[in-house]
Amino acid sequence: MRVKRYVVDSMPDALEKIRIDLGKDAIILNSKPIRTGGLFGLFGKQRIEVVAAVDDKGAERAPSASPARQPDLPARPQTGSYAAQQAYQKAAMAAAAQPAAESEPTGTGTRQTPQETAAAAPQADSRPDRPPAKRAPSAPTAVAAAPDADSKQLADEVRDMRQIFEKLLINGLNSQLPPAIQAVQAHLAKQEVAEEVTADIIRKLLLHGEPSAQWTEEEARQAAARIIAELVEKASPMPSRIEPGVKYAFFFGPTGVGKTTTIAKLAADSMLKDKRRIGFITADTYRIAAVEQLKTYANILNVPLEVIFSPKEIVQAMERLSGCDLIFVDTAGRNFRNDEYVQGIRDLLRDDADCLNFLVLSLTAKYSDIKAIIRNFGDVPVSRVIFTKADETEAYGAMLNVAYETGLPFSYITTGQNVPDDIVTATPALVANMIMGD
Helix, strand or coil, X not given: CEEEEEEECCHHHHHHHHHHHHCCCCEEEEEEEEEECCECCECCEEEEXXXXXXXXXXXXXXXXXXXXXXXXXXXXXXXXXXXXXHHHHHHHHHHHHHHHHHCCCCCCCCCCCHHHHHHHHHHHHCCXXXXXXXCCCCHHHHHHHXXXXXXXXXXXXXXXXXXXXXXXXXXXXXXXXXXHHHHHHHHHHHCCCCHHHHHHHHHHHHCXXXXXXXXXXXXXXXXXXXXXHHHHHHHCCCCCCCCCCCCEEEEECCCCCCHHHHHHHHHHHHHHHCCCCEEEEECCCCCCCHHHHHHHHHHHHCCCEEECCCHHHHHHHHHHCCCCCEEEEECCCCCCCCHHHHHXXXXXXXXXXXXXXXXXXXXXXXXXXXXXXXXXXXCCCCCEEEEECHHHCCCCHHHHHXXXXXXXXXXXXXXXXXXXXXXXXXXXXHHHHHHHCC
């Protein structure tokens, strides 16, 4: 690991120097305002001290068989940050582990110095009746194991600390950010985007090739929207709509998120636009009048409906609807913390090639609850996510948080109760516009 200290006028200047000197994989270990110049501590100029580090890839290479000199240790950062001191100590330990491992012989229980090894070599060569000993093939692997393990552990710890340092950077030095970037940060907070996601977006804005300090607020918003679209597209590379090859679409989620109404919208859309023959199966016999609600939609659309009372009955229901092109399966909305309900959903869903399992989430829910829902349904094969009730909230950051933290792909967003109009495909551009729009 290489550690370097910078004294700069602003954070964009520091990030530019760090990117040039240490590369894009560098992380900021510590930053604090300082005063330089002046007389007796007075009239000094306000500046920023930044300590950055990068994992040295060269330390991960296997050491050679010849003795190596003691590598130069990185200069210790002059900072009071405990995290920076710990990073320096770990870098020093990783650098010192390489020569120590090289001097450890394999196959013996004693330690030899390089001088002793060189002195013993002529004696071995002077015996004509004894061929030179071959090096054990496992020796390089054994020698390389120790530094490789240390380097991997250090790299893991650096990655774990990255999010913490990014949040400290954004929260502690937001007054040093350009005004346009500060406006983007405030807007993301208003949209309830998670702190680590906001920190990543701000970091990418500051590392942008253009001079971010000269951006207007509108330019900064547009750049942030492009970054958000890239993050969402990374999680949702597949088509948002239901593909023609899909025959069974299962819908599950907590209570009151609008699963049945969403099914009616998609069913009507598939009939009118794709000309597909539709069928309904409902397992929602727990909620009062749930069957009647889906039956009303079935009568309006003139499609068949099957009611099942246990997961075992779904096979027969599918056989009775074998003439349909696409079958929508509605499940009961129950408390997602109920393990018995989650197990029932798991038994009902299918993970076949012609099946899609939609997790339906409401944008009016707190993101902490959304995370708990996704975690409790962790063993359920989720194909895509549908977000509902976008018309009942002004904060859409939960969608970006889900894409960033879980990688689950999006499918649709519902914007009202009108069937079949109030539903749109969740494209990356739409999600970015909803978050960064006015």
